Amino acid sequence: MAATFFGEVVRAPCRAGTEDEEEEEEEGRRETPEDGEVRQQLARKREVRLLRRQTKTTLEVSLLEKYPCSKFIIAIGNNAVAFLSSFIMNSGVWEEVGCAKLWNEWCRTVDTTHLSPTEAFCVFYHLKSNPSVFGSCPRKNMQVTILTCRHVTDYKTSESTSSLHTPFLKALKTQNFREPPCCSLLEQPNIVHDLPAAVLSYCQVWKISAILYLCYTDVMKLDLITVEAFKPVLSSRSLKSLVKNIPQSTEILKKLMTTNEIQSNIYT
Amino acid sequence: MASQYDRAITVFSPDGHLFQVEYAQEAVKKGSTVVGIRGTDIVVLGVEKKSVAKLQDERIVRKICALDDHVCMAFAGLTADARVVISRARVECQSHKLTVEDPVTVEYITRFIATLKQKYTQSNGRRPFGISALIVGFDDDGIPRLYQTDPSGTYHAWKANAIGRSAKTVQEFLEKNYTEDAIANDSEAIKLAIRALLEVVQSGGKNIELAIIRRKQPLKMFSAKEIELQVNETGKKKEEAEKKKSKKTA
Numbered sequence: 001m002a003a004t005f006f007g008e009v010v011r012a013p014c015r016a017g018t019e020d021e022e023e024e025e026e027e028g029r030r031e032t033p034e035d036g037e038v039r040q041q042l043a044r045k046r047e048v049r050l051l052r053r054q055t056k057t058t059l060e061v062s063l064l065e066k067y068p069c070s071k072f073i074i075a076i077g078n079n080a081v082a083f084l085s086s087f088i089m090n091s092g093v094w095e096e097v098g099c100a101k102l103w104n105e106w107c108r109t110v111d112t113t114h115l116s117p118t119e120a121f122c123v124f125y126h127l128k129s130n131p132s133v134f135g136s137c138p139r140k141n142m143q144v145t146i147l148t149c150r151h152v153t154d155y156k157t158s159e160s161t162s163s164l165h166t167p168f169l170k171a172l173k174t175q176n177f178r179e180p181p182c183c184s185l186l187e188q189p190n191i192v193h194d195l196p197a198a199v200l201s202y203c204q205v206w207k208i209s210a211i212l213y214l215c216y217t218d219v220m221k222l223d224l225i226t227v228e229a230f231k232p233v234l235s236s237r238s239l240k241s242l243v244k245n246i247p248q249s250t251e252i253l254k255k256l257m258t259t260n261e262i263q264s265n266i267y268t
Numbered sequence: 269m270a271s272q273y274d275r276a277i278t279v280f281s282p283d284g285h286l287f288q289v290e291y292a293q294e295a296v297k298k299g300s301t302v303v304g305i306r307g308t309d310i311v312v313l314g315v316e317k318k319s320v321a322k323l324q325d326e327r328i329v330r331k332i333c334a335l336d337d338h339v340c341m342a343f344a345g346l347t348a349d350a351r352v353v354i355s356r357a358r359v360e361c362q363s364h365k366l367t368v369e370d371p372v373t374v375e376y377i378t379r380f381i382a383t384l385k386q387k388y389t390q391s392n393g394r395r396p397f398g399i400s401a402l403i404v405g406f407d408d409d410g411i412p413r414l415y416q417t418d419p420s421g422t423y424h425a426w427k428a429n430a431i432g433r434s435a436k437t438v439q440e441f442l443e444k445n446y447t448e449d450a451i452a453n454d455s456e457a458i459k460l461a462i463r464a465l466l467e468v469v470q471s472g473g474k475n476i477e478l479a480i481i482r483r484k485q486p487l488k489m490f491s492a493k494e495i496e497l498q499v500n501e502t503g504k505k506k507e508e509a510e511k512k513k514s515k516k517t518a
Contacts, residue, residue: 219297225437265347267295268344
């Protein structure tokens with residue numbers, strides 16, 4: 001391109017290429033059969049699969065629809081999962097119904113056809129004594145509770161982050177959620193990201209009663225204090241009936257912590 | 269706003285933040301907890317020992333280091349940065365002794381470390397040190413001292429403080445429990461440090477390291493058995509206190 005003295009931009013002649021360049025570009029853009037095959041293979045690999053872990057058989061969605069559901073609790077992130085495992089799932093007998101596995105190009109696993117059971121990304125459980133607590137399909141009278149964590153540096157506030165008492169809980173709910181939340185609501189301009197946001201948006205669109213409890217913490221890996229910050233949630237109407245033995249839960253939580261991790265050598 | 273002004277250490281943001289220094293303080297929170305208590309005749313440093321890999325030699329991982337016979341420090345944050353700061357501080361302690369023929373005061377060496385840290389917040393091509401330190405010791409006048417430095421290069425004297433992961437929780441505990449009775453004697457001060465650490469240490473006494481300095485005595489590191497004893501005694505006292513409480517309410 002070149003600009004003339006009159007300010008107009010003209011296409012400068014280029015000795016390197018000919019006017020046939022545009023046609024060549026179009027040919028390049030047309031897909032070859034190999035490209036199509038690769039694209040189809042990738043699409044097959046990226047399919048979300050629902051299956052039973054023990055038998056490795058596919059779980060048909062219609063089978064899941066057999067289970068009526070009144071409460072759906074989803075925990076995202078290791079602290080939220082630890083809270084759910086210690087405080088909710090230690091009461092009563094929870095039966096694993098299935099799991100959802102997926103793969104995309106960012107996964108480190110090379111073998112996509114035989115993902116091992118330890119790589120399950122989402123496991124579904126239902127309470128044997130009260131099978132209405134579970135489900136994956138939206139139902140009108142269902143209540144959804146989402147638990148997740150976020151680093152406190154993502155929390156936008158006029159106060160300095162060093163004066164915040166981390167960890168702390170914030171809530172965000174759909175219009176249909178009528179109960180008072182167990183903590184203060186998430187203020188603007190903070191927003192929720194990723195899967196919790198997707199679930200909450202879905203519930204808002206389909207008019208499902210849902211609440212998201214977001215724990216802002218400065219320790220993103222498994223941490224006792226962060227997990228205990230979720231405790232106010234146990235007083236909510238939907239979860240109160242599921243909690244039996246809090247001291248036992250605290251012991252289970254401590255065991256979860258000790259089976260944990262070798263820390264990085266960079267920080268001491 | 270932050271994304272435009274947080275890449276260079278020598279650039280202030282329009283609202284007066286030095287974001288790199290603030291981010292360095294986040295690095296400190298990634299280190300395990302350190303608590304320091306200044307008693308009447310004793311200073312105590314307690315740290316949460318981090319778990320090491322199976323094949324790693326545990327002895328090399330040290331959070332509490334002596335800077336001189338009468339001063340020691342514990343840090344939280346980037347291990348390599350701590351090694352550099354400790355090494356410079358130790359050299360300075362000996363250099364001071366040779367030049368002035370007196371050992372450093374705790375405040376002097378704290379000011380030296382803080383000045384070093386501040387220099388790294390004001391040079392281009394460098395980044396701040398990602399550590400906070402608790403420096404304890406006794407001066408010649410026999411008064412116990414506890415100082416804290418942070419990545420910005422500020423330092424303050426404290427009666428008791430905590431740094432590292434979950435430091436806020438420990439600080440709140442100390443604010444409630446640091447009383448004249450609690451530091452009445454040496455063993456009470458040690459128990460206070462252990463109780464403060466147990467608020468956040470998830471696996472009990474085996475992951476705690478403790479060091480004390482008494483007046484005119486060198487640094488003493490507690491062995492695992494001694495720590496276990498102290499933790500058990502602290503546990504017993506807690507149970508007794510809880511029993512008394514439940515009797516009162518009944």
